[in-house]
Amino acid sequence: MFRVAIVALPRCHASGVHGILDFFTVANYCGAPPSGTDESLFDCQVVTVDDQPVRGYSGALVTPTIARNDFQADLIVVGSSVEAAIGAEYLDRALAPAKPIHGWLLDAKARGAVIASVCTGSFVLAEAGLMDDAVATTHWRAAPMFRDRYPDIRLDENQLVVDNGQIICAGGATAFVDLCLYLVERFASPSVALACSKMLVMDGRRQEQTPYMAFYSTKAHQDEAIRKAQGWLEAHYAEPVTIDEVASVAGLGTRTFKRRFKEATGETPISYLQHLRIEAAKHLLESSREQTARIIWSVGYEDASSFRRLFKRTAGCTMEQYRKRFSYVSPAAA
Structure with a gap:
């Protein structure tokens, strides 16, 4: 059984956290062996920094399903903070709650776990020092802030999913669906991923977020x-x-x-x-x-x-x- 931990941070994209949990539950259904045994492909749990519930950006409560240190995950998915995509003035506040788990993420990588991010979750990975030798993607609107903050990290915001092997990044907030399809294909099988897309009535994994980008003129300067x-x-x-x-x-x-x-x-x-x-x-x-x-x-x-x-x-x-x-x-x- 492949163990998956979804990290829910304060003011996160709550539907993304629950959506990933639901997707892996569907994957267990679609990948169930014909014998009908209870063995599941994925054990998917929601964790938080201090094992306490957090409020998503919408106000919805996200409750952890297990204590973080009691669950040794093979895959950790760090969800997005909506505020990180809104403006640079919110960035420090959005990233501060994740500081206590930087060491936990580094330890997980050292023991071989795969670390993935959704949307602006890539900022958390970068802050923890996990992106130094990797290619990142993030929400297209947050790309200029990512480049300003991490000038030495290669960013390709056109891509929806970038796989560096042990570090995986997905683009905009709803790209958690594309990420889940990719992860199920990689860690289960292409046939289970296809069955999930049919069960959830969705197209196959999208490749780029370029068509969704919009141009925002920068006027937050003094000239x-x-x-x-x-x-x-x-x-x-x-x-x-x-x-x-x-x-x-x-x-x-x-x-x-x-x-x-x-x-x-x-x-x-x-x-x-x-x-x-x-x-x-x-x-x-x-x-x-x-x-x-x-x-x-x-x-x-x-x-x-x-x-x-x-x-x-x-x-x-x-x-x-x-x-x-x-x-x-x-x-x-x-």
Whole structure:
């Protein structure tokens, strides 16, 4: 029997904790031997830092099912803290409750246990020193904060699941489903994982979180000239724009403007403008049935082929595929 410990931290994604527990319970059902014996594939338990119940971000109570030190897990899954994906100002508060288990996680790795994270649980693994030689993924919105805090750790936020062998990371909060499918496939069998997906009426494991990403402009800096340029770009992105023109709006020389813009936002002026245009195109694909060529022109591009390549590279899918997945306007209504 493979022993799984799910770590529930204060203000965690409670449904994720319970969802992992439910998934492994379904795996036990789907993988039950024909003889009908009581032997299960997985012994899955919920643990907390101090063996006491915790409140999830939603206010739901998450109760441990076993004392943490009484259960020697083969696999430990660290759930997410919702606040870690909201903003850097919450990050220290979100990570502080996990400090007492850093040693426990390191000891578990030393004895051969597999350590996995969901969403911003990767921050906990990084804080504990478990990610130094691994590739991480995390919620796409928390990626800039992860890079700032752990500049020496390689991050690939495009991926939903990254397996380093003993360290496994999953992306956004509901990627716990993709992680569970992967773990059942790895530690039980592909046939049991497929049976779980059918039993739970879900598609096979997704590969990327790129299509779900959205661009959030960074304005939490002290450079007022660059903030002024950002506002101007957000109002004029659909028009022909030159960097010299934006630099003039900021009251700076072009070379100085480029340098300060990158320092303040983490983006070049050109990439910032491209992100604004892509987000505008996404909104139109979601909210209208306008022809894609007209959408391209409306966001400031004349070269349709160039924009389509940029869109696919950024969103991980074509404009048509994006509309099919995310549009909330039916053809009949349009």
